[in-house]
Amino acid sequence: MDIRHKDLEAFLAVARAGSFRQAATDRGVTPSALSQSLRALEERMQVRLLNRTTRSVALTEAGDLLQAxxxxxxxxxxxxxxxxxxxxxxxxxxxxxxxxxxxxxxxxxxxxxxxxxxxxxxxxxxxxxxxxxxxxxxxxxxxxxxxxxxxxxxxxxxxxxxxEYAVVASPGYLEVRGVPEHPDDLLAHDCIRHRFPGGSIFTWRFARDGVDVALTPNGRLTVNHAHYARAAAEAGSGLARLALPYVEPQLTDGRLIRVLQDWSPTIxxxxxxxxxxxxxxxxxxxxxxxxxxxxxx
Structure with a gap:
């Protein structure tokens, strides 16, 4: 069976990217060239490797085995x-x-x-x-x-x-809504939530004097990147919990204020x-x- 090396490389590129367009961009070729390589490979192997839709591709059982x-x-x-x-x-x-x-x-x-x-x-x-x-x-x-x-x-x-994670908010937000003194106080605040790619919401964890608190924050704004959470906190949209390096400049110049610091251990x-x-x-x-x-x- 005459299987060309470049066709196998093309298959792997599409399998990893999940789309012909992205794989073509990654490899510096056209989507049509990749599609031709995949058709040639499937014809030579006499098995379907990918299920194609107008927007994406998915591996068949044979394709999954070949990629592995x-x-x-x-x-x-x-x-x-x-x-x-x-x-x-x-x-x-x-x-x-x-x-x-x-x-x-x-x-x-x-x-x-x-x-x-x-x-x-x-x-x-x-x-x-x-x-x-x-x-x-x-x-x-x-x-x-x-x-x-x-x-x-x-x-x-x-x-x-x-x-180390810090809970931060703008001075204006804290002036209107008050400063939380205990993690449980966050349940009465607007918290800027972070959703992971898998769908789960980032849990806020706290500890002090042997007491551990974990809560899924309430809030009307949910984002998927720390930059968006920081920007929203600066704009007064609520409290955000972010890795300390993300907010150190804003804490230094006063754009953000840290709260619950004595409840924030390294993790x-x-x-x-x-x-x-x-x-x-x-x-x-x-x-x-x-x-x-x-x-x-």
Missing amino acids: RLTPAFADIEAAVDEVLSLGGRPAGRVRINAPAPPIEHILMPVVPGFLATYPEISLEIIEDAGYVDIVRDGYDAGIRFGLEMAQDMIAVPLADEV GKWHLYYPSRRQAPPAFKAFLSYIRSAQPR
Whole structure:
């Protein structure tokens, strides 16, 4: 059976992106060219790999099986090529990282310029995603998630210090609605809620003197990104609970005021995780070493 390598690559691109248009953009080709490759692959294999609609594509059972087997195989091929390219003494290749917005902004991006300058033969792809991701299946070298929210067969590396969240509001909001003194007081306030990609609402957790409080806040505004929550809090729309680095400038200049500070403990660290069962390619080893060295001691 004459299966072309480029058709398999096209299939993986569409499977990961979930659409021909996005996959075409990622690969720098036209959607029609990808569609032709997929039709050719399905004809040669005599099996349907994708169910197509006008807006998206979904893997069939055969497509799901093919993606699961091809992803690690292609990763091994890329790793082999990277190892050969790195024989000259400098790591080369591509590193793909999947992470939510907070660690991208506050951990990765501050070190990216230095890393790229140090390793000019390495390209770096960072994809923002707060949902559950199978990094092996989706072709990533590593992911970043909070705490230890990852598969058991992963190696986890803690990044930065423990995360502290702050409940903040504008001076105008607090003047009108009052300052909450206990987490239970939040139930009488407008809280700006955060919805995760999976659909759940971010739970606000507090602790003091051995007392733990967890509540799902009430509020008329729900967003899916910390920037929107901060902007809404600054505009007086309610109380927001955000990672402290997001609001430090606003707290310093008085645009926001922090409340319930004595109820806000640190709640764990971000971890970079990667598969334990696979030999890490030179480019990723270089990235891992660089980001670990950049963390506070």
